[in-house]
Amino acid sequence: xxNRPLARMGCAQxxxxxxxxxxxxLAAYWLPAVGVHADSGGARVPxxxxxxxxxxxxxxAYPAGFLPAASWQRVMAGxxxxxxxxxxxxEASVREISGWLKANAGTYKRVSxxxxxxxxxxxxxxxxxxxxxxxxxxxxxxxSVGSPAxxxxxxxxxDKGNFNEHEVRIPK
Amino acid sequence: xxxxxxxxxxxxxGALVCTSSAFAATPAELLAGYTAKxxxxxxxxxGQEFFTSKHGKDxxxxxxxxxxxxxxxxxxxxxxxxxxLAPAFNPDRFTDSAxxxxxFRRNCNDVVGRECSASEKADVLAWLMTLK
Numbered sequence: 001x002x003n004r005p006l007a008r009m010g011c012a013q014x015x016x017x018x019x020x021x022x023x024x025x026l027a028a029y030w031l032p033a034v035g036v037h038a039d040s041g042g043a044r045v046p047x048x049x050x051x052x053x054x055x056x057x058x059x060x061a062y063p064a065g066f067l068p069a070a071s072w073q074r075v076m077a078g079x080x081x082x083x084x085x086x087x088x089x090x091e092a093s094v095r096e097i098s099g100w101l102k103a104n105a106g107t108y109k110r111v112s113x114x115x116x117x118x119x120x121x122x123x124x125x126x127x128x129x130x131x132x133x134x135x136x137x138x139x140x141x142x143x144s145v146g147s148p149a150x151x152x153x154x155x156x157x158x159d160k161g162n163f164n165e166h167e168v169r170i171p172k
Numbered sequence: 173x174x175x176x177x178x179x180x181x182x183x184x185x186g187a188l189v190c191t192s193s194a195f196a197a198t199p200a201e202l203l204a205g206y207t208a209k210x211x212x213x214x215x216x217x218x219g220q221e222f223f224t225s226k227h228g229k230d231x232x233x234x235x236x237x238x239x240x241x242x243x244x245x246x247x248x249x250x251x252x253x254x255x256x257l258a259p260a261f262n263p264d265r266f267t268d269s270a271x272x273x274x275x276f277r278r279n280c281n282d283v284v285g286r287e288c289s290a291s292e293k294a295d296v297l298a299w300l301m302t303l304k
Contacts, residue, residue: 058247058252059247059250059252060252084249085249085278085282086278086279086281086282088277088278088281089274090274145251146251147249147250147251149250149251150250150251150252153251
């Protein structure tokens with residue numbers, strides 16, 4: 001199964017399954033529409049304990065499915081200079097976490113595009129979901145948000161891999 | 173046979189416990205280790221000065237940990253809350269030598285542009301231990 005962070009497990013996935021089963025050619029038109037409207041609750045992969053422990057020391061443990069394998073590989077190869085900070089790890093941890101990220105990286109069409117600087121926040125799907133009409137520019141500047149990387153500012157259960165848009169609460 | 177099984181279980185359990193606690197320490201033990209390596213007594217006041225000053229780069233230790241790390245800090249770029257660093261206010265701090273070394277290595281690189289010396293680590297830890 002492909003790792004899709006963008007489709008909701010519930011009705012959207014059931015719908016996709018049905019379409020697949022009946023082999024309706026309409027699927028080709030339907031799938032992108034699901035991607036646009038569906039939420040990113042996603043096929044949640046339980047987090048590798050060392051990934052969760054090491055990465056969430058500084059930020060939300062982003063779901064592995066949010067970046068393609070090649071992007072994760074570059075992130076893991078450059079931990080000494082990780083977005084302005086030294087996030088270097090011992091070799092054994094790097095190997096373990098890299099293997100897990102590779103196995104669980106995003107493979108769904110939209111996530112397979114490698115974003116600039118390996119940044120989730122510069123992925124086409126991320127930018128579309130957080131476009132001006134949804135999240136105005138001034139919201140990002142609030143002290144309570146601080147950075148687009150701070151998922152938990154609005155997605156309260158981001159640390160559990162829950163990005164359901166119906167649970168989004170934008171802070172003042 | 174039964175006895176042997178128990179002996180093996182005890183050995184395995186012992187090995188597990190030892191593995192998981194191989195780096196367990198107390199702040200006082202870590203301080204003693206750094207002081208011994210430095211070859212001179214730690215100075216808390218010097219530690220505070222080091223912690224709260226910039227060292228030619230954008231951040232000081234207190235940029236993320238706050239100047240009085242008895243309270244929560246906030247990561248200067250990621251924005252994530254950082255639990256208090258002073259051991260009296262957070263019993264998890266400085267109880268794992270590998271974790272302590274990992275963060276000194278990373279954060280000294282960010283703040284000072286190199287690894288910290290044993291003397292600098294001793295000073296900072298000594299100061300943090302005075303915060304009650």
